[in-house]
Amino acid sequence: MNRGILIVISGPSGAGKGTVCKEVLRNAPSLCLSVSTTTRKPRSGEIEGVNYYFIGRPKFEEMIKEDQFLEWAEVYGNYYGTPKAFVENRLKEGKDVILEIDIQGAMKAREKFPDGVFIFIVPPSMDELEKRIKGRATETEEEIRLRFSKAFSELKYITKYDYIVVNDEVSKAAQKVLSIITAEKCKVERNLDLYLRLENVKEGN
Amino acid sequence: MNRGILIVISGPSGAGKGTVCKEVLRNAPSLCLSVSTTTRKPRSGEIEGVNYYFIGRPKFEEMIKEDQFLEWAEVYGNYYGTPKAFVENRLKEGKDVILEIDIQGAMKAREKFPDGVFIFIVPPSMDELEKRIKGRATETEEEIRLRFSKAFSELKYITKYDYIVVNDEVSKAAQKVLSIITAEKCKVERNLDLYLRLENVKEGN
Numbered sequence: 001m002n003r004g005i006l007i008v009i010s011g012p013s014g015a016g017k018g019t020v021c022k023e024v025l026r027n028a029p030s031l032c033l034s035v036s037t038t039t040r041k042p043r044s045g046e047i048e049g050v051n052y053y054f055i056g057r058p059k060f061e062e063m064i065k066e067d068q069f070l071e072w073a074e075v076y077g078n079y080y081g082t083p084k085a086f087v088e089n090r091l092k093e094g095k096d097v098i099l100e101i102d103i104q105g106a107m108k109a110r111e112k113f114p115d116g117v118f119i120f121i122v123p124p125s126m127d128e129l130e131k132r133i134k135g136r137a138t139e140t141e142e143e144i145r146l147r148f149s150k151a152f153s154e155l156k157y158i159t160k161y162d163y164i165v166v167n168d169e170v171s172k173a174a175q176k177v178l179s180i181i182t183a184e185k186c187k188v189e190r191n192l193d194l195y196l197r198l199e200n201v202k203e204g205n
Numbered sequence: 206m207n208r209g210i211l212i213v214i215s216g217p218s219g220a221g222k223g224t225v226c227k228e229v230l231r232n233a234p235s236l237c238l239s240v241s242t243t244t245r246k247p248r249s250g251e252i253e254g255v256n257y258y259f260i261g262r263p264k265f266e267e268m269i270k271e272d273q274f275l276e277w278a279e280v281y282g283n284y285y286g287t288p289k290a291f292v293e294n295r296l297k298e299g300k301d302v303i304l305e306i307d308i309q310g311a312m313k314a315r316e317k318f319p320d321g322v323f324i325f326i327v328p329p330s331m332d333e334l335e336k337r338i339k340g341r342a343t344e345t346e347e348e349i350r351l352r353f354s355k356a357f358s359e360l361k362y363i364t365k366y367d368y369i370v371v372n373d374e375v376s377k378a379a380q381k382v383l384s385i386i387t388a389e390k391c392k393v394e395r396n397l398d399l400y401l402r403l404e405n406v407k408e409g410n
Binding site for chain 2: 119122126155159166176178179182184187195
């Protein structure tokens with residue numbers, strides 16, 4: 001069985017990573033979503049085990065010490081992390097795992113999973129990004145300002161990714177991500193077993 | 206404007222390159238098919254300028270001398286070649302060009318277009334390949350034997366390609382090729398202008 005592929009959906013704050021991710025999963029139910037662990041408070045409507053695993057700081061720090069995270073970071077005073085065992089096990093079972101994380105997290109994940117597929121979601125323009133960040137009613141003025149200036153500085157990380165998807169329309173962006181997954185599954189280096197199988201048939205003849 | 210992408214559809218004899226190519230073009234009419242030049246006799250139903258440009262040996266040899274081919278080869282006593290100017294001009298205009306050629310030709314095209322996308326079409330099994338080659342009523346017994354043993358030896362070229370697509374069902378194989386094209390257009394190295402555009406908007410603010 002082929003090992004699964006880790007697909008990392010990342011990009012600056014406000015690019016719409018979460019929405020694109022949801023649309024991808026709606027179209028490809030066999031994909032397995034990696035759920036992160038965080039110490040931040042749930043936003044209205046967020047569900048435990050679906051959006052995040054919400055845990056306390058002492059528990060999170062214990063998991064850090066035990067090296068249980070694929071990546072973790074402290075952002076705006078809260079911890080966020082991806083439990084390593086969850087991802088590893090799914091990939092071993094041949095399942096593709098989709099992981100939505102910020103840029104810091106993606107850079108750490110890249111070190112541990114160099115054969116992962118790293119997709120950078122960008123807004124169609126910086127004006128649009130500003131609008132989207134401001135549209136989030138859950139943030140304070142100061143948080144908005146921080147997010148916007150961070151998003152700007154994060155653009156330079158584009159070159160560390162494999163693919164870039166412009167999120168002008170969610171359904172189109174999701175279709176592009178799905179095409180990228182299909183294409184990656186066709187890559188020669190991920191299919192050397194197929195070659196050997198055809199070769200063996202040859203020997204058998 | 207972004208330069209177009211050269212998509213090379215190749216693979217062993219009998220894998221169904223031509224049928225997959227036709228189905229891809231039916232679904233993506235904006236793709237531009239590169240028509241090859243050959244000295245072989247037209248098969249029943251083949252149309253000049255659609256399937257091939259059919260020319261005589263003296264004219265073909267003149268074009269070789271003038272270095273007018275992206276690649277050319279002599280196969281089973283006939284010349285086949287891809288006129289270079291046609292492909293170059295379309296790529297410069299930002300159009301994507303699809304090229305269906307045998308493995309020898311693909312290897313030469315790779316030297317001249319290292320940023321091309323090379324897709325290897327394989328039959329689902331060697332038994333199926335044998336069936337398909339025998340099913341071609343246009344070949345003599347000797348031609349069939351030659352084609353089959355050549356197809357076997359050609360399998361080892363898989364590792365020289367970027368992608369492998371199993372042609373178990375033509376519509377599925379074509380969808381995979383279309384996904385590969387979409388994914389390639391999202392590759393970061395093909396979109397550095399987009400990054401610069403976003404960066405410039407940043408400077409402007």
